[in-house]
């Protein structure tokens with residue numbers, strides 16, 4: 299009998315074209331390669347220079363998301379790109395995909411969207427696969443029990459040309475979350491708490507596997523929110539073992555197997571869990587019962603705290619470099635040590651990004667804002683993760699709810715998560731954002747980001763100040779939480 | 783790629799922890815389709831004023847930083863986005879090595895593919911080096927890939943880890959894509975042993 303293995307090890311073993319040796323890394327086979335406009339042009343150029351083809355265009359798919367405008371369509375139904383540089387980059391992707399035979403969801407296409415939203419949505423993200431993209435949030439797809447991680451542009455070229463990567467085996471970390479979330483506390487709060495606990499570098503060198511009763515009880519889209527931010531703890535990948543929810547989510551999606559092939563696939567997917575007795579290199583635990591809504595106060599995702607806590611004091615830290623790091627962050631954020639964040643000014647509320655722009659996120663946000671108003675002086679933007687999500691939300695009447703509340707309803711894309719497309723904060727503005735990065739300038743030069751859940755974002759939009767989602771939930775007609 | 787040899791240089795001190803790739807090169811500079819010229823945008827938001835003039839107090843703008851090709855940074859350098867534009871910008875500016883206590887995984891991989899050495903040292907060495915360089919900013923260090931050693935200003939040597947394969951490629955100018963292409967037979971055998979998991983044209 300073979301020795302017990304972790305979920306990670308099973309996927310790793312089954313994708314070895316060549317195992318690792320003391321001199322050479324493993325040659326790892328990649329099942330699905332996702333491509334977007336920002337990190338691929340130089341890789342396609344490399345292929346052209348060397349006269350190479352894309353080895354498996356049938357295992358590659360491209361979308362446009364980062365530099366695409368989310369402004370309304372023109373009378374002709376097209377989304378105008380006014381930034382010449384962005385237009386050139388998008389045009390380059392169109393040419394590259396045409397020349398190399400790679401399927402592309404172009405701007406305006408009915409399936410276009412954020413790269414990490416479209417994979418699961420189309421059912422091409424499946425358990426047991428290896429998935430890569432020139433994008434660090436590829437970890438999102440790990441929610442399906444796929445080994446999914448971000449790569450650089452050189453490696454994008456490697457995968458385009460050979461469908462393989464040279465990889466050293468990472469270590470494994472079990473992140474066990476047991477218990478039951480309180481009302482107003484969400485998947486986003488779980489992952490913000492984990493990152494606050496391990497720090498932004500704590501997962502470096504590891505693949506995380508999220509386990510425990512709290513993870514099991516999450517929907518697929520909530521699991522995606524968690525896996526999405528694995529990279530913010532330094533881990534390239536995060537995994538959740540597939541279960542009935544995973545299979546139900548995938549059933550009937552365009553890229554999923556059908557008929558007898560579906561039954562065979564599910565049978566294989568059921569094998570994808572960590573064996574009894576298999577061991578991880580390290581363990582981190584979190585108690586869901588005692589979790590409160592989380593928010594970040596600083597300039598990396600590890601600088602997070604319960605929403606009703608006070609901003610930490612550099613004087614309480616032991617190391618000089620840590621003191622300096624925190625002080626620098628507080629200076630940038632315009633915050634004082636010891637102050638509460640509740641009640642802090644808010645200029646912009648952003649609901650979107652590959653962390654929280656799926657239909658269940660929008661349902662939660664719409665449910666919370668229904669019949670209420672965005673506070674005067676606050677701009678709230680809702681940016682669906684894909685055109686499919688957008689149409690679904692519109693069909694469910696969510697658009698009207700947001701617009702009646704005074705929020706902007708936009709086309710699909712990364713938008714203010716990365717501020718490449720003109721959607722950005724002005725210097726000094728404060729945003730409560732459902733995205734994943736609060737780095738200096740991430741949402742616009744000089745802009746200041748508080749990362750939080752969609753519920754916290756809505757609560758803050760209504761108050762016009764940083765607000766506690768739990769107050770809102772008490773007054774809600776229906777308990778939030780999504781069946782999706 | 784040119785093989786990497788040992789080099790000696792002054793050091794630019796940027797003792798900040800968790801320097802993320804959005805600081806190394808902000809996203810608005812990623813709308814390019816080639817690698818050229820990114821050195822100009824390196825640390826852009828820290829380096830330039832609103833009007834494009836240089837911020838006199840930022841270390842890259844100090845006269846002593848000119849020509850230096852080693853950067854000293856705090857823990858966890860290169861966290862965040864996978865953008866290879868980060869090492870392209872560092873190399874474009876003239877850096878050949880970054881010294882830190884540890885590096886984010888994707889950045890480290892990207893750096894090694896561009897001849898930028900991630901020199902990882904123990905926290906105690908890191909602290910002492912910082913103190914020594916602050917006291918004597920003109921002091922030099924030597925980075926030697928073949929022996930994997932960093933020679934400190936006081937003449938002491940410390941070793942740093944580099945994956946054997948990456949080292950082999952850097953020392954001999956071996957190109958990793960070429961290496962992978964050389965695995966064609968093994969890749970074909972693997973593919974023959976199992977059907978593709980998905981067919982993307984099916985959803986497009």
Ligand code: SF4
Pocket residue numbers: 363364412413414433435651652653711712713715716733734
């Ligand atoms: S939404 Fe943000 S984090 Fe996600 S892929 Fe787009 S830019 Fe990256």
